[in-house]
Amino acid sequence: QQKVQQSPESLSVPEGGMASLNCTSSDRNFQYFWWYRQHSGEGPKALMSIFSDGDKKEGRFTAHLNKASLHVSLHIRDSQPRDSALYFCAASEPHLPGTGSNRLTFGKGTKFSLIP
Amino acid sequence: EAAVTQSPRNKVAVTGGKVTLSCNQTNNHNNMYWYRQDTGHGLRLIHYSYGAGSTEKGDIPDGYKASRPSQENFSLILELATPSQTSVYFCASGDAWGGLDTLYFGAGTRLSVL
Numbered sequence: 542q543q544k545v546q547q548s549p550e551s552l553s554v555p556e557g558g559m560a561s562l563n564c565t566s567s568d569r570n571f572q573y574f575w576w577y578r579q580h581s582g583e584g585p586k587a588l589m590s591i592f593s594d595g596d597k598k599e600g601r602f603t604a605h606l607n608k609a610s611l612h613v614s615l616h617i618r619d620s621q622p623r624d625s626a627l628y629f630c631a632a633s634e635p636h637l638p639g640t641g642s643n644r645l646t647f648g649k650g651t652k653f654s655l656i657p
Numbered sequence: 658e659a660a661v662t663q664s665p666r667n668k669v670a671v672t673g674g675k676v677t678l679s680c681n682q683t684n685n686h687n688n689m690y691w692y693r694q695d696t697g698h699g700l701r702l703i704h705y706s707y708g709a710g711s712t713e714k715g716d717i718p719d720g721y722k723a724s725r726p727s728q729e730n731f732s733l734i735l736e737l738a739t740p741s742q743t744s745v746y747f748c749a750s751g752d753a754w755g756g757l758d759t760l761y762f763g764a765g766t767r768l769s770v771l
Contacts, residue, residue, distance in 0.1 A: 547699075577760075582764075583764060583765075584661075584747050584749075584762030584763050584764050584765055585700070585747070585760075585762050586762065587759045587760065587761075590759070629699060629700065633758065643758055644690075644702065644705060644715070645690075645702075645758070645760060646702070646716070647692075647699050647700035647701075648699055649697065649698060649699035650699050650700075
């Protein structure tokens, strides 16, 4: 079973609209969650991280984490053409106990686009 | 911003041949990673390293070897390439402790094994 599951697979909204992307984990070893964004032909880039219950806002983007249900979401308001991209949810877990280092597990991604 | 450079950007290989993908980072990051990206699978971790001389297996290491000869360089080696290894490969680096490790990705290498 995929440890990090994202939904929906694809999403289209009008320019200026609101979008919600969802992510659920099945592993309680995950301690931190990330959203990465990948534009066509490029490598993914970190958008924002969240590790405390509740909301975290960065500009037009708001992440929400519910640790009890291991559910994290990303809300995009006032969608712009540059927001069209593949969005990945990623979860972080320690890979060498006692070292402080960690590894990321990514979901399959949500393809987000604007309706012309 | 952190710079991660991958080479080559595109590669065509023959089945059974040896392929080496290279990655260089200039930000003195301890951690480096190799992922592959395939439609329907997202990003999957192949190998990673937490410092020069170290390599660790990720989630899909079969058919791949990794080498970290220095802080800056991390290579992915396909000793006997197969068509199933046709994919886009991404290298990433990061350097934070305690879980807040922002990964910086390269632009990717598109590999086709014929």
